[in-house]
Each structure stands twice: as C-alpha cells, then as structure tokens.
Amino acid sequence: MKHENPQSPPQVGILGPLEVRFTERSGSEVSVSGIRVRSLLAALTAQLGEAMSTERILKEVWADNRPTTDRKAVAVAVLRLRRVLGDREGQWLLTRPSGYVLAIPPDHLDAVRAERLVREGKAALAAGDPGMASQFLTRALAEWRGDPYADANATSTVVQRIIELEGLKAEAVQARIDADLDLGHHQELVGELRSLTAANPLHEPHWLQLMLALYRSGRQAEALAAYMTLRQALADNLGVDPGQQLQELHLRILRADAGLLTESATAVSP
Incomplete structure (x- = not known):
C-alpha cells in the first residue's frame, strides 16, 4: 500500500x-x-x-x-x-x-500522551485541584481503545511495556476516582466502583473508594457491609485482614465521622 x-x-x-x-x-x-x-x-x-x-x-x-x-x-x-x-x-x-x-515525536504515540496526561492529572490532584485532575485523567483514559498491543506478538520487550501500561491505567483510574470523589460525584461513582471491586475482589484501593462513596451517599450500612465482604474475601483467599487504612476507614464509618464527608479522598486512600 x-x-x-x-x-x-x-x-x-x-x-x-x-x-x-x-x-x-x-x-x-x-x-x-x-x-x-x-x-x-x-x-x-x-x-x-x-x-x-x-x-x-x-x-x-x-x-x-x-x-x-x-x-x-x-x-x-x-x-x-x-x-x-x-x-x-x-x-x-x-x-x-x-x-x-x-x-x-513522542506525543505522536498514544501511550506517551497517556503517560503525560496521567502525570499532569496526579500533579493537579496533589496540588488540590480535583477538577483539573479529573479532566487530565479522563483524557488519559480516553487514549485506551482496548488492551495494549492487542494484535501484536507478546515478545519480551512488548510484554514488559504491556505490564507498564496496565499499571499506568490502574493508577489513572484510581486517581480519577479520587478526583471525582473530591468533586462530590460519590453517588455516580458507586456503580463503577461496584464493577471494579467485582472484577478484582482483592484490590483494596477500590474497596476503600467504594466505602467512601457509599458513606458520602448516606449509605453507612452498605459501606460497612462492603468492608465485611472484602474482609471475608481476603481471609478466604490470602489469610490476611484488610490493610491499616481500610481498618481505620471502617472505624471512622462506624463512628459516623463527619470529617469523611469533606476530607480529600487522597488523604483517605492508600
């Protein structure tokens, strides 16, 4: 051609x-x-x-x-x-x-653009600007059209890059959800977080975000139930308890800590 x-x-x-x-x-x-x-x-x-x-x-x-x-x-x-x-x-x-x-040019490769946007989004989130962070991170995630290198041979070099890019996407999703939680979109996030925890039931950061989204939506009992679901899954599969930050969040939800309604999600998340 x-x-x-x-x-x-x-x-x-x-x-x-x-x-x-x-x-x-x-x-x-x-x-x-x-x-x-x-x-x-x-x-x-x-x-x-x-x-x-x-x-x-x-x-x-x-x-x-x-x-x-x-x-x-x-x-x-x-x-x-x-x-x-x-x-x-x-x-x-x-x-x-x-x-x-x-x-x-590096920016003519979608993965490089995604990496730049994730860096900018995380920097904005750290600087206390969740609105800008959400915009950057949403744009970064829009670069994905499917699995990286979906129709290429899985050679050693490509496999290593796939691992890096999958990690990058996971970081972007977690940071974007933190930004949207800080923007007050907790009710809209519950469905997405339930899907994420169902897909990866041992991934603690999304359970923490789900508990926070539920609590901020006035669903304290469901937030506590989510913790118990994770605790049981971790015990059954790994023989461990949830991490310290999840345990602390659980206690704060039990006490109906009003600070959780306004505290930055990044201060609560691991």
Whole structure:
C-alpha cells in the first residue's frame, strides 16, 4: 500500500490494536497488516527513539523462526513498515549504524500522551485541584481503545511495556476516582466502583473508594457491609485482614465521622 508522504509524522496507536493515522487527510487510518510488520512496529514503539539492532529485531519479530537470510528479511520488514508510515524518505523510521529507530515525536504515540496526561492529572490532584485532575485523567483514559498491543506478538520487550501500561491505567483510574470523589460525584461513582471491586475482589484501593462513596451517599450500612465482604474475601483467599487504612476507614464509618464527608479522598486512600 502506497501513501503520499504526509506533512507531519504519523500518529501511532498501541493502546489497543496497532494503528497508524495521518492527520492531514480524511480516511486517515491505515491498516497495519502482516504479523511481521505489526511485530516490528510494536518492538520499535516499545523503545521509542532508541536504536534497535538487526539482531534484536530478529529476536523480537521472528523469535525461534529465524529466517535464513537475516538481514534481507529485516530490510524487507523495514521497507513494508515505512510504506505503512508513509515514509518514503526515511524520515520517521531511521537507519543508523546501531540499528533502526522509530523517530516520530513522542506525543505522536498514544501511550506517551497517556503517560503525560496521567502525570499532569496526579500533579493537579496533589496540588488540590480535583477538577483539573479529573479532566487530565479522563483524557488519559480516553487514549485506551482496548488492551495494549492487542494484535501484536507478546515478545519480551512488548510484554514488559504491556505490564507498564496496565499499571499506568490502574493508577489513572484510581486517581480519577479520587478526583471525582473530591468533586462530590460519590453517588455516580458507586456503580463503577461496584464493577471494579467485582472484577478484582482483592484490590483494596477500590474497596476503600467504594466505602467512601457509599458513606458520602448516606449509605453507612452498605459501606460497612462492603468492608465485611472484602474482609471475608481476603481471609478466604490470602489469610490476611484488610490493610491499616481500610481498618481505620471502617472505624471512622462506624463512628459516623463527619470529617469523611469533606476530607480529600487522597488523604483517605492508600
């Protein structure tokens, strides 16, 4: 597939199936077809801006099915990826003595944008601005279209990046909920938090947020029941009690502590 060379670098998406877009034209999404091309793009995005040697590409893209003509196979895969990127002049996928470099601007990769927005959101939350924090974190979470690298081979480099991105998303969700709790959206959050605790019944931070949302919604008994549900699950599965912060929140809810109605959620959360 041939493309006109765009005026600016392509946008690349890895937070879901691999995606390449060009902002200058309509119908801008380009299919990243072929397992070798997808694997090469995945490997290069996992270490954006860093050179990847031919030997490393062979391990990442072909694994145990190493081709007999090593360098030629890599060169063909690079050529095909350049066509997908609309990169006839070698502007975005560079050839260096040390290997190949994906050299699109960092903000043209959705994962980098998400990381920046999460940092900005958490900084705003720490600075006492939950409204701005919620906006940043909501925008960060909107970058996800599905599981990271959904249609790429799970090579060692890609798997490590997937782990990092899953952790980033979990941080973003938790921080966004804290921001929305501080904005007074506790009633709207109860349903989401029930879904999150059902999906991961041993993840204490979301149980703490659920208890706080229920208590602030005037549902003290349900907040206490949520604690008992978690306590039983932890005892049955791990043989442990809830953490200290959950225990303290439980006691404060038992005492109908009015301070919980106005205290910042980040001061209560782990």
